[in-house]
Each structure stands twice: as C-alpha cells, then as structure tokens.
Amino acid sequence: MSEMHLKDALDTLKTTGVRITPQRHAILEYLIESMNHPTADEIYKSLEGKFPNMSVATVYNNLRVFREAGLVKELTYGDTASRFDFVTNDHYHMICQCCGKIVDFHYPGLNEVEQFASHVTGFQVNSHRLEVYGTCPDCVDNVDRKAN
Ligand SMILES: [Zn+2]
Numbered sequence: 001m002s003e004m005h006l007k008d009a010l011d012t013l014k015t016t017g018v019r020i021t022p023q024r025h026a027i028l029e030y031l032i033e034s035m036n037h038p039t040a041d042e043i044y045k046s047l048e049g050k051f052p053n054m055s056v057a058t059v060y061n062n063l064r065v066f067r068e069a070g071l072v073k074e075l076t077y078g079d080t081a082s083r084f085d086f087v088t089n090d091h092y093h094m095i096c097q098c099c100g101k102i103v104d105f106h107y108p109g110l111n112e113v114e115q116f117a118s119h120v121t122g123f124q125v126n127s128h129r130l131e132v133y134g135t136c137p138d139c140v141d142n143v144d145r146k147a148n
C-alpha cells in the first residue's frame with residue numbers, strides 16, 4: 001500500500017519536472033511511512049544518519065518542492081513548527097493539546113457540509129479544513145497517574 005503511494009508520488013514529481021534525488025526519495029518515504037505528521041526537524045533527525053551533509057534547511061526546501069507539486073500539505077499552528085502530511089485522500093485531524101500528537105480520521109459526511117455551506121452562502125466551495133482538539137489516551141493516562 002505505502003509502496004503504491006511512493007511510486008505515485010515519484011511519478012507526480014517526474015511529470016512536474018522535479019529531479020528525484022536520494023534525499024527527496026528518503027524524505028518522501030519517511031512522510032509516507034511515518035504517518036505521524038512530522039515537523040521538518042523530526043524528518044531531519046531521523047534521516048541525518050543516512051545523509052550527513054543534509055541540513056534542516058535542505059529538508060525544508062524539499063518539503064516546499066513537494067508542497068508545490070501537491071504531494072504534501074503543510075499544517076500550520078500559530079508559532080509552533082509546521083507539520084507535514086503526505087496528501088492521500090481527504091481526512092481530518094484530531095489534535096492532542098497536551099503533547100501535539102495528530103491522528104487522522106475519515107468522515108465522508110463533510111462533503112454534505114460543503115454542499116450545505118455553498119447552498120446557504122452562495123459561495124463556490126474550494127476546500128475545507130476540520131480539526132478536532134482534545135487529549136490523547138496517552139496523555140489522559142499520564143494525568144490519571146499523576147492524580148493518584
Ligand atoms: Zn497527547
């Protein structure tokens with residue numbers, strides 16, 4: 001499954017004329033396999049062993065190339081570091097306000113919300129973004145443990 005995505009992603013890069021360097025290949029692979037919406041820094045840390053000459057700035061530049069090719073989404077949250085998400089099908093984010101973890105979930109019903117919003121406002125809808133905030137099970141456990 002994840003190999004399919006990687007191959008598709010590489011094909012997309014080829015058609016947009018982006019050169020596929022070993023670093024780009026590794027960053028894409030990491031994004032697809034990690035599924036944890038990493039920051040550029042996290043990607044850098046996990047790949048620096050493989051690419052000693054790579055810098056965080058290189059990782060950023062490559063992520064920007066991927067974003068422009070429509071392969072990744074940049075998730076921005078105020079002042080904190082952006083997180084990067086490999087674009088698969090539409091999905092939404094549950095975000096832990098305690099540790100910052102982001103978990104994907106699917107909810108096809110939001111297409112109806114788009115139609116409804118368009119109907120009541122007369123707007124033409126381009127996209128939407130849904131984020132749900134809470135406390136993840138790990139953080140709930142930690143709080144419980146501290147309380148006891
Ligand atoms: Zn948490």
Ligand SMILES: [Zn+2]
Pocket residue numbers: 037085091092093103104
């Ligand atoms: Zn996601």
